[in-house]
Amino acid sequence: MHEESAESESPKGTTLNRRLLLSAMGAGGAGLALGALGHSAYASQKSQQVPDDQVPFYGEHQSGIITEAQDRMHTAAFDVQAQSRDELIELLQTWTQAIAQMMQGQPIGTSGAVDGSYDAPPEDTGEALGLPASRLTVTVGFGRTLFEKDGKTRFGLDGKLPEALIELPHFRSDMIEEARSNGDIIVQACADDPQVAVHAIRNLARLAFGKANVRWSQIGFGRTSKTSSAQSTPRNLFGFKDGTDNIVAEHTDDLNAHVWVQKEQTDQAWMAGGSYMVIRRIRMHIETWDRATLGEQENLVGRLKGSGAPLSGGEEFTAPDFNMAGSNGPIIPVDSHIAVVHPDAHKGIRMLRRGFNYTDGSDGLGRLDAGLFFIAFVTDARTHFVPIQQAMSANDAMTEYLRNTSSGLYAIVPGVREGQYLGQQLFES
Amino acid sequence: MNKTSTAAAVLVVGTLALAGCTDNTTQASADGAISVVSTDDACNVSTDTTAGGTIKFDVKNEGSAVTEFYLLAEDGLRIVGEVENIGPGVTRDLVVMAPQGKYFTACKPGMVGDGIRAAFTVNEAADGQEVSADRAALQKNATDQYAAYVKDQNEQLVRGTEKFADAFASGDEELAKSLYAPTRMHWERIEPVAESFGDLDPILDAREADLEDGEDFTGWHRAEKDLWAPKGYTKMTESEREKIATKMVEDTKELYTRTQSLEFTPDQLANGAKELLDEVATGKVTGEEETFSHTDLWDFQANLEGAKIAYEDLQPLLVGTDDALDEELKTNFAALQKQLDAYREGDGFKYYQDLSDAQIKELASGVDALSEPLSKLTAAVVK
Numbered sequence: 001m002h003e004e005s006a007e008s009e010s011p012k013g014t015t016l017n018r019r020l021l022l023s024a025m026g027a028g029g030a031g032l033a034l035g036a037l038g039h040s041a042y043a044s045q046k047s048q049q050v051p052d053d054q055v056p057f058y059g060e061h062q063s064g065i066i067t068e069a070q071d072r073m074h075t076a077a078f079d080v081q082a083q084s085r086d087e088l089i090e091l092l093q094t095w096t097q098a099i100a101q102m103m104q105g106q107p108i109g110t111s112g113a114v115d116g117s118y119d120a121p122p123e124d125t126g127e128a129l130g131l132p133a134s135r136l137t138v139t140v141g142f143g144r145t146l147f148e149k150d151g152k153t154r155f156g157l158d159g160k161l162p163e164a165l166i167e168l169p170h171f172r173s174d175m176i177e178e179a180r181s182n183g184d185i186i187v188q189a190c191a192d193d194p195q196v197a198v199h200a201i202r203n204l205a206r207l208a209f210g211k212a213n214v215r216w217s218q219i220g221f222g223r224t225s226k227t228s229s230a231q232s233t234p235r236n237l238f239g240f241k242d243g244t245d246n247i248v249a250e251h252t253d254d255l256n257a258h259v260w261v262q263k264e265q266t267d268q269a270w271m272a273g274g275s276y277m278v279i280r281r282i283r284m285h286i287e288t289w290d291r292a293t294l295g296e297q298e299n300l301v302g303r304l305k306g307s308g309a310p311l312s313g314g315e316e317f318t319a320p321d322f323n324m325a326g327s328n329g330p331i332i333p334v335d336s337h338i339a340v341v342h343p344d345a346h347k348g349i350r351m352l353r354r355g356f357n358y359t360d361g362s363d364g365l366g367r368l369d370a371g372l373f374f375i376a377f378v379t380d381a382r383t384h385f386v387p388i389q390q391a392m393s394a395n396d397a398m399t400e401y402l403r404n405t406s407s408g409l410y411a412i413v414p415g416v417r418e419g420q421y422l423g424q425q426l427f428e429s
Numbered sequence: 430m431n432k433t434s435t436a437a438a439v440l441v442v443g444t445l446a447l448a449g450c451t452d453n454t455t456q457a458s459a460d461g462a463i464s465v466v467s468t469d470d471a472c473n474v475s476t477d478t479t480a481g482g483t484i485k486f487d488v489k490n491e492g493s494a495v496t497e498f499y500l501l502a503e504d505g506l507r508i509v510g511e512v513e514n515i516g517p518g519v520t521r522d523l524v525v526m527a528p529q530g531k532y533f534t535a536c537k538p539g540m541v542g543d544g545i546r547a548a549f550t551v552n553e554a555a556d557g558q559e560v561s562a563d564r565a566a567l568q569k570n571a572t573d574q575y576a577a578y579v580k581d582q583n584e585q586l587v588r589g590t591e592k593f594a595d596a597f598a599s600g601d602e603e604l605a606k607s608l609y610a611p612t613r614m615h616w617e618r619i620e621p622v623a624e625s626f627g628d629l630d631p632i633l634d635a636r637e638a639d640l641e642d643g644e645d646f647t648g649w650h651r652a653e654k655d656l657w658a659p660k661g662y663t664k665m666t667e668s669e670r671e672k673i674a675t676k677m678v679e680d681t682k683e684l685y686t687r688t689q690s691l692e693f694t695p696d697q698l699a700n701g702a703k704e705l706l707d708e709v710a711t712g713k714v715t716g717e718e719e720t721f722s723h724t725d726l727w728d729f730q731a732n733l734e735g736a737k738i739a740y741e742d743l744q745p746l747l748v749g750t751d752d753a754l755d756e757e758l759k760t761n762f763a764a765l766q767k768q769l770d771a772y773r774e775g776d777g778f779k780y781y782q783d784l785s786d787a788q789i790k791e792l793a794s795g796v797d798a799l800s801e802p803l804s805k806l807t808a809a810v811v812k
Contacts, residue, residue, distance in 0.1 A: 169641070169642045170641065170642050171641060172639055172640060172641045172644075173638060173639050174638060175638055285707075285710075285711050287710065287797065287800075288707040288710055288711060288800070290804075291703060291707070291800055291801065291803075291804030292703075292804075293700070293804075293807055293808070296700070304519065309516075309518065309519070310516075311514070311516050311519070312495075312516050312517070313490070313516035313517030313518040313519055314517065314518050315518075324495060324516070325495065325540070326495055326513070326514040326540075327497065327513040327514055327540055328513075331495050331514050331516050364786060364789075364790060365714065365715070365789065365790055365793035365794075366790065366793065366794060366797075367793070390641065393641070394641070
């Protein structure tokens with residue numbers, strides 16, 4: 001209410017949309033036009049203020065990690081066809097520029113979607129025209145296969161492969177489909193509007209034709225974690241609150257301990273300020289889950305379905321008491337999800353989760369092909385993911401209702417300053 | 430100390446409950462449930478009398494320890510209904526079916542002692558509602574029958590496994606192949622029971638994908654892979670086969686020993702039936718269980734039979750209390766069996782890979798049609 005009136009009085013991000021920009025731009029180039037418009041629009045406000053619907057692109061870390069989790073995602077993995085290091089760098093430079101433009105709600109290139117030559121296809125595909133920036137973030141990382149493939153190093157990256165960028169092992173009950181796993185480069189686009197996220201991936205894929213092609217992509221809806229203490233805890237497709245105890249943007253110490261790679265803890269200086277991204281496409285057996293009694297569901301999760309409180313009582317944020325006795329062992333069953341994956345069972349190890357619900361329609365048997373597209377950011381998957389996933393696949397009773405169908409681990413490059421390109425730290429180290 | 434406090438508490442509850450009679454309506458929830466508040470030293474039941482039939486208690490734990498709530502028969506010993514593991518701050522419900530008579534309610538904060546008890550009276554049931562007086566006896570009968578079934582299947586499983594293991598170890602592949610699917614049916618009929626032994630299940634029935642890097646691949650599916658060897662697979666040596674076979678017999682005998690003393694509860698039977706259909710839905714109708722032999726329909730049949738036995742054992746509990754569910758289950762069990770019968774060939778079935786996509790989809794939808802009402806069986810039999 002208050003916010004609405006504020007918005008109508010002083011022009012903020014939501015009004016700074018692509019169409020306005022285009023009409024104001026003429027032949028001058030997007031950056032210039034934004035500058036001009038930006039100046040008048042924010043004359044009464046603090047300089048350098050980023051509109052509400054935009055997330056800053058430049059910085060120490062990439063956006064889309066601790067950024068307040070948006071509700072929509074389109075993530076794509078690419079395989080690089082380019083043969084030379086220069087070609088790969090050129091692609092990253094082109095992407096960096098396009099990402100910076102899109103995150104500001106601008107069309108890509110110099111002539112955008114409708115102001116180019118009548119005889120040429122438009123530079124920007126145009127489906128985001130008229131839409132606000134929608135807090136788009138685009139996060140880029142490199143898979144192990146970018147550094148070496150089939151026993152050969154690639155792109156002159158000898159000696160640059162971080163030790164922590166391992167090949168993830170096969171976990172119990174994994175049914176990994178290689179065609180939707182791994183990849184040389186990962187690009188995660190998140191936004192409040194699905195059309196904006198899809199537009200981002202579509203345009204980056206188009207810019208990459210000939211140099212890299214899409215290996216797989218996944219659309220997600222409905223965040224399954226909160227990454228800010230201001231957000232409420234969302235529910236996953238099992239109907240349970242998820243990510244109650246997630247690391248949030250405000251917890252600087254936890255971020256430094258568990259998410260951001262510190263200079264002294266990596267064998268690769270270029271990774272400082274970066275992170276590692278784990279993805280798992282976890283299909284849920286929705287139909288059989290829905291037939292489980294409420295009691296079984298709650299015992300599998302270890303929490304109440306309604307409030308999210310642990311079975312040992314209290315409220316959502318009450319610490320679970322794993323020692324509280326029930327009639328047959330602890331009241332929180334030892335094979336419940338929270339008992340198996342809780343930081344207490346893993347030397348305090350935590351992850352920043354940023355997953356999304358997904359539905360890819362139905363399978364041939366008329367069942368929902370749906371579940372959780374798990375995304376986590378950690379300092380080192382060897383200590384922060386593998387042991388927890390091993391425990392989960394071996395001991396977590398909930399896995400009976402799950403099937404892991406894709407897997408990937410990527411080195412998320414640090415953020416960049418204006419004038420730099422994503423991955424520059426790697427290529428110039 | 431325990432006795433005195435209990436006695437005192439009973440007194441308190443008695444008074445409260447009497448007082449509660451007058452403002453019953455405010456304390457009962459919208460669905461007519463009787464509210465029970467369990468604290469560390471009291472058990473406040475919103476009324477001490479109700480009409481016979483299906484009775485629902487909403488039990489809230491306002492104490493600091495885990496609590497339980499019981500409805501006990503007049504002798505104070507026989508449990509008519511119970512709800513365990515109510516954590517602090519948590520509300521659980523208990524649905525029981527009770528005929529006219531005298532009872533006790535009891536909260537058990539900390540899950541120790543006799544509990545804080547109070548007398549509870551069930552009056553005549555409303556017109557048209559017939560409540561069996563011996564529901565507990567029916568439940569006992571059902572679980573006894575099922576326990577006997579589990580023992581019998583286990584015996585046959587041991588005998589069958591010995592024959593299979595002999596054939597497999599001696600390299601008589603044709604015989605081993607012909608024994609594989611029929612013998613596994615004894616396992617598949619009681620799969621939820623077998624699976625409840627977390628150490629035996631993986632070594633006997635794990636599929637290759639179920640294992641972590643470096644874990645031993647043993648049991649039925651190891652033998653399956655060797656008998657129906659995929660391209661590029663190197664067959665086991667005689668001593669390797671021998672080792673696998675010996676271990677299978679050993680572990681199956683261990684399973685047999687452990688199941689001799691098993692006791693079941695009605696909800697375990699009902700949930701077990703549901704789980705068997707889940708197994709069909711996620712493993713058999715998708716052809717994932719028998720990757721190499723493609724004998725998934727044998728497993729399908731066995732899972733279906735196991736579920737039907739559990740349902741039939743429980744069926745007397747539905748008569749007169751949930752006839753509609755009973756009828757639906759009877760019809761859908763028969764319908765799915767009829768669907769499956771269409772794929773019989775000789776003593777067995779068609780191989781999974783010979784089914785068309787349309788046939789698989791039809792089977793899957795039959796499984797869903799039965800699974801949905803089957804998932805309601807637990808709530809219907811525990812009351």
